[in-house]
Amino acid sequence: MAEASPLYQTYMRAPLRFERGEGVWLYTEDGDRYLDFAAGVAVNSLGHAHPHLIEALTTQAGKVWHLSNLYDVPGQETLGRRLTEATFADRVFFTNSGAEALECAIKTARRYQFVKGHPERFHIITFEGAFHGRTIATIAAGGQEKYLEGFGPKAPGFDQVPFGDLDAVKAAITEETAAILIEPVQGEGGLRTASNEFLRALRQICDDNGLLLVLDEVQCGVGRTGKLFAHEWAGITPDIMAVAKGIGGGFPLGACLATEEAASGMKAGTHGSTYGGNPLAMAVGNAVLDVVLADGFLEHVRDVALVFRQGLASLKDRYPDIIEEIRGEGLMLGIKATVPNTDLLMAMREEHVLGVPAGDNVIRLLPPLILTVEEAREGLKRIEQAAEHLQGKLKAASSNQGR
Numbered sequence: 001m002a003e004a005s006p007l008y009q010t011y012m013r014a015p016l017r018f019e020r021g022e023g024v025w026l027y028t029e030d031g032d033r034y035l036d037f038a039a040g041v042a043v044n045s046l047g048h049a050h051p052h053l054i055e056a057l058t059t060q061a062g063k064v065w066h067l068s069n070l071y072d073v074p075g076q077e078t079l080g081r082r083l084t085e086a087t088f089a090d091r092v093f094f095t096n097s098g099a100e101a102l103e104c105a106i107k108t109a110r111r112y113q114f115v116k117g118h119p120e121r122f123h124i125i126t127f128e129g130a131f132h133g134r135t136i137a138t139i140a141a142g143g144q145e146k147y148l149e150g151f152g153p154k155a156p157g158f159d160q161v162p163f164g165d166l167d168a169v170k171a172a173i174t175e176e177t178a179a180i181l182i183e184p185v186q187g188e189g190g191l192r193t194a195s196n197e198f199l200r201a202l203r204q205i206c207d208d209n210g211l212l213l214v215l216d217e218v219q220c221g222v223g224r225t226g227k228l229f230a231h232e233w234a235g236i237t238p239d240i241m242a243v244a245k246g247i248g249g250g251f252p253l254g255a256c257l258a259t260e261e262a263a264s265g266m267k268a269g270t271h272g273s274t275y276g277g278n279p280l281a282m283a284v285g286n287a288v289l290d291v292v293l294a295d296g297f298l299e300h301v302r303d304v305a306l307v308f309r310q311g312l313a314s315l316k317d318r319y320p321d322i323i324e325e326i327r328g329e330g331l332m333l334g335i336k337a338t339v340p341n342t343d344l345l346m347a348m349r350e351e352h353v354l355g356v357p358a359g360d361n362v363i364r365l366l367p368p369l370i371l372t373v374e375e376a377r378e379g380l381k382r383i384e385q386a387a388e389h390l391q392g393k394l395k396a397a398s399s400n401q402g403r
């Protein structure tokens with residue numbers, strides 16, 4: 001089967017074929033159902049087949065699919081205004097993906113320094129364990145050797161320091177530094193949270209040195225941590241922010257947000273995208289915000305997240321040979337496994353609950369934000385069964401060795 005596939009063999013795909021979804025559940029072709037705590041890697045923020053999203057997409061599909069940015073595109077002004085009103089930002093550029101939102105953020109930061117008379121300032125400080133996408137620039141920003149190898153010279157202008165290390169940040173600043181780029185909560189890197197103090201200190205360092213603070217909230221944004229954006233917990237605002245994943249609820253959509261000042265270099269002709277801000281994407285993005293910005297929604301995320309996290313913490317206490325630590329924020333949680341994370345992920349799959357592997361031997365749990373307390377409990381029960389089975393296997397293996 002693998003030999004016969006016409007596809008690039010760039011993914012290690014699980015042998016599961018889903019044909020439809022409903023809320024937090026996915027159904028296979030054979031009719032088996034799985035609790036989806038992967039949510040397409042934090043994309044299906046409102047779960048599967050949400051009626052409001054279906055209505056928005058199908059209504060727009062009957063009107064116009066694509067126009068290009070040669071004209072005003074229905075929904076762009078509305079979604080742009082709603083995003084700027086809800087955040088620090090004054091300006092928005094729409095993209096189709098997270099990596100493109102990061103590309104726009106990087107270009108905006110460099111261009112800002114350029115029009116300020118500092119073309120030499122194009123370096124961006126990034127952090128170990130970061131993930132910013134798979135384009136030539138964003139693999140350089142992420143700095144992970146496994147993603148850089150074999151793709152020619154690493155794009156210049158990215159200086160990486162250890163996550164959480166303020167002294168290293170200060171030491172890395174030179175006359176060529178333009179900005180600092182960080183995920184408030186590292187997703188792919190293993191659910192590491194930048195402390196509020198650290199984010200505040202980065203804000204201060206940027207202010208003191210004429211640098212821009214650029215946040216990658218592609219995974220942790222749009223309600224995932226229980227605030228609309230994760231940096232709100234620290235009480236700071238960035239100059240530029242990349243958003244994607246959850247904002248589209250499953251439709252490819254990203255955005256780069258910036259203050260008027262930070263965006264001041266991005267004049268006509270400096271950037272563009274054929275599909276960015278496409279009418280279908282705008283219709284869905286607006287519909288996602290209808291739900292996420294509704295009264296009580298983020299409070300619901302915080303409430304259900306608390307129940308889920310407490311349940312996971314109790315599993316950690318009961319299965320220390322399987323679970324080492326619970327990490328993350330809101331409904332962006334990680335189980336750092338004591339066993340190989342792939343073993344636990346496999347055991348969870350046998351109990352029909354899906355998660356996502358991450359760095360540092362972590363399993364990400366990124367359920368749709370519409371998760372109910374009952375569904376969280378159902379998930380906990382299944383993860384417990386997975387831990388129980390793995391524990392049984394460990395015991396059997398060790399008693400075999402003793403013989």
Ligand SMILES: *Cc1c(COP(=O)(O)O)cnc(C)c1O
Pocket residue numbers: 096097098099100102131132133134183187188216217218219220244245
């Ligand atoms: C997924 C992700 C990206 C890249 O998004 P794509 O849509 O895959 O290009 C960038 N940054 C973070 C933090 C992500 O989680």
